[in-house]
Amino acid sequence: MSKPETPATPANFLRQIVQADLDAGKHSKIVTRFPPEPNGYLHIGHAKSICLNFGLAQEFGGECNLRFDDTNPAKEDQEYIDAIKSDVEWLGFKWAGEERYASNYFDQLYEWAVHLIKSGKAYVDDLSPEQAREYRGTLTEPGKNSPYRDRSIEENLDLFARMKAGEFPDGAKVLRAKIDMASPNMNMRDPILYRIRHAHHHQTGDKWCIYPSYDFTHGQSDALEGITHSICTLEFEDHRPLYEWFLANLPVPTQPRQYEFARLNLNYTVTSKRKLKQLVDEKHVSGWDDPRMSTLSGYRRRGYTSASIRNFCEMVGVGRSNGVVDIAMLEFSIREDLDRNAPRAMCVLRPLKVVITNYPEGQVEQLELPRHPKEDMGVRILPFARELYIDRDDFMIDPPKGYKRLEPGGEVRLRGSYVIRADEAITDDNGNIVELRCSYDPDTLGKNPEGRKVKGVIHWVPAEGSVECEVRLYDRLFRSPQPEKAEEGGSFLDNINPDSLQVLIGCRAEPSLAHAQAENRFQFEREGYFTVDSKDSKPGALVFNRTVTLRDSWGQ
Structure with a gap:
C-alpha cells in the first residue's frame, strides 16, 4: 500500500473562527497565549498547543503571550520555567514581550475576590476536604449548601483578610464562589477561589500564603492581557461556563472567549506530567531529557528536529474529536526531515x-x-x-x-x-x-x-x-500501545519496555565524524539516523543516540 499523501491544508477549525472574527471586525488584532504550569517539562502534547497558539498568531499577524500558570508553588520550580522557555524557543517561536506569570496579577485577583465577597457572591468556608466532597454531590445527585454559605459579607471580608494575613493553617479555610450547588455542571457548585498554602513562591517570595485556583486565575488573566481567543483542550469545555461566570461578575477590562480542541494523544506514550515525574523520581529514566521520554527536551536530545515536530502537529490537524495518533506518524515526520537534511556517514x-x-x-x-x-x-x-x-x-x-x-x-x-x-x-x-x-x-x-x-x-x-565511540540504541519506552491501561492491581510501570535502551561501546565511526558537535545529526548507512548526545558526548569520547530507524511503517 502506498503512503497516504499529507493533506495540503490539514483540518483546523480555529482558523475559520479567527478569520471570521477578523472579517466581522470583532477584533482588530488576534492575541493568543500559551499558559503552562511550571511543575514539569513540556511534552509532545504541549507541542500541539504551542504550535496552535503561536501559529495562529503568526498566521494572522497577531501576538502570542507566554504566561506561566504559577498558582501552586509547592509543585513549581525555576528549573521548569527555564526548560519551558527553552523548549518554546527551540520549537521556533517567540512570545510577545517578556514572559508573564499569573502571579503578576495576584494583587488584582485578590481585589476581585473581595469584589465578589462584597457582591454577596463569595464566602469563606470551613468544611474539611472530606466534608466538601460529601456536600458537593455526584453527577446524578445535587450538592447541598455548606453551613457556612450564609455568613455575612462583613464576616467573610474579615475572615478572608485574616486568611491573607496568615492567621490560619493550610486547609483550615477556603474562599468559594456562591453559585449553585444544584447545578448539573459540577464546576458550578460553589468552586474554590482561594486556598491557604504557607509556601515560598518562586516569583513572589513569602508575600502570599493564600493562592488562587486555576479556574479563578485563568479567565481574568486572559482579560487583563487582552486575549482574544483563549484556546485550551477539551477537558476544559465543562469549565467554560465558570470561566464566563467570572468574567460576567467582575469588572474585567476585556471579555475573552474560550475555545476547546482535542488534545494530542499518542500510542506507546505517556504524557501525564505526574507519571513522567514518577518515571524521573523513581529513576526508570535518566531524567526529564532522557531520549525515551515524551518531553520536548527528550525528543531534542534524541535528535528530533523542531521542524519535524511542527510538521507533525500540522499533519495531525486541529479538531474537536479525541482520538489516538499512531506514533509511527511522528517517526515518519522526523525520518522525512532527516532524509533530506542529515549528511550520510558510516x-x-x-x-x-x-x-x-x-x-x-x-x-x-x-x-x-x-x-x-x-x-x-x-x-x-x-x-x-x-x-x-x-x-x-x-x-x-x-x-x-x-x-x-x-x-x-x-x-x-x-x-x-x-x-x-x-x-x-x-x-x-x-x-x-x-x-x-x-x-x-x-x-x-x-x-x-x-x-x-x-x-x-x-x-x-x-x-x-576511525573514531571509537559509544552508540545508544533507543526504542519505545513502553511495549504496550496503551501503556496507562495496566492489568488489575498493576501500574503503567509494568508496561515499560526492558529493551528500550541498548548501549554499545567500542563502536567505530568513519574519520569525518571525529569533530562532530552536540546535536549534529547523521544517517549512519544501513543503521538509522543518529545524533551526537548533547549531555554525555565530549571531544574524544563521542556518544551517538539513535533517533529513529531507517524503516518506515506508517501508511504501509
Whole structure:
C-alpha cells in the first residue's frame, strides 16, 4: 500500500473562527497565549498547543503571550520555567514581550475576590476536604449548601483578610464562589477561589500564603492581557461556563472567549506530567531529557528536529474529536526531515576486523564519498587501507537462504570502494570469529566489471583513523500501545519496555565524524539516523543516540 499523501491544508477549525472574527471586525488584532504550569517539562502534547497558539498568531499577524500558570508553588520550580522557555524557543517561536506569570496579577485577583465577597457572591468556608466532597454531590445527585454559605459579607471580608494575613493553617479555610450547588455542571457548585498554602513562591517570595485556583486565575488573566481567543483542550469545555461566570461578575477590562480542541494523544506514550515525574523520581529514566521520554527536551536530545515536530502537529490537524495518533506518524515526520537534511556517514556498531591480504602494506587511498546522495553537501574523505572494520552481522559462516552479505568464498562491495572476497575466518579458543582475511579486486573501484555479479553492499570504516565511540540504541519506552491501561492491581510501570535502551561501546565511526558537535545529526548507512548526545558526548569520547530507524511503517 502506498503512503497516504499529507493533506495540503490539514483540518483546523480555529482558523475559520479567527478569520471570521477578523472579517466581522470583532477584533482588530488576534492575541493568543500559551499558559503552562511550571511543575514539569513540556511534552509532545504541549507541542500541539504551542504550535496552535503561536501559529495562529503568526498566521494572522497577531501576538502570542507566554504566561506561566504559577498558582501552586509547592509543585513549581525555576528549573521548569527555564526548560519551558527553552523548549518554546527551540520549537521556533517567540512570545510577545517578556514572559508573564499569573502571579503578576495576584494583587488584582485578590481585589476581585473581595469584589465578589462584597457582591454577596463569595464566602469563606470551613468544611474539611472530606466534608466538601460529601456536600458537593455526584453527577446524578445535587450538592447541598455548606453551613457556612450564609455568613455575612462583613464576616467573610474579615475572615478572608485574616486568611491573607496568615492567621490560619493550610486547609483550615477556603474562599468559594456562591453559585449553585444544584447545578448539573459540577464546576458550578460553589468552586474554590482561594486556598491557604504557607509556601515560598518562586516569583513572589513569602508575600502570599493564600493562592488562587486555576479556574479563578485563568479567565481574568486572559482579560487583563487582552486575549482574544483563549484556546485550551477539551477537558476544559465543562469549565467554560465558570470561566464566563467570572468574567460576567467582575469588572474585567476585556471579555475573552474560550475555545476547546482535542488534545494530542499518542500510542506507546505517556504524557501525564505526574507519571513522567514518577518515571524521573523513581529513576526508570535518566531524567526529564532522557531520549525515551515524551518531553520536548527528550525528543531534542534524541535528535528530533523542531521542524519535524511542527510538521507533525500540522499533519495531525486541529479538531474537536479525541482520538489516538499512531506514533509511527511522528517517526515518519522526523525520518522525512532527516532524509533530506542529515549528511550520510558510516559507523560500525559491532566491529569485526578485516585484513585485505592482497592490498599493499602501508598504502592508503583517499576515497571521496558524497555527504548526501541527492543534496549538495559536498564530500567526505574516507581512507582505504589494508585493515578495516565491518559489522559482525555482515559475515556468516553458514548463512540462511537469501543472505546478501559476506560468507566464506562470497563477495560483497564495500560502500564507495572495492569488491572483496572472504577467504578465511580466524577464530579464538572459544570458536568466536575475531578476524576475517579477505582479498580485493583492484579493478572494481566504483564499478562492476562486465558480467560480474555481487550479492550486496555493506558499510565499513578504516581501522586507522576511525573514531571509537559509544552508540545508544533507543526504542519505545513502553511495549504496550496503551501503556496507562495496566492489568488489575498493576501500574503503567509494568508496561515499560526492558529493551528500550541498548548501549554499545567500542563502536567505530568513519574519520569525518571525529569533530562532530552536540546535536549534529547523521544517517549512519544501513543503521538509522543518529545524533551526537548533547549531555554525555565530549571531544574524544563521542556518544551517538539513535533517533529513529531507517524503516518506515506508517501508511504501509
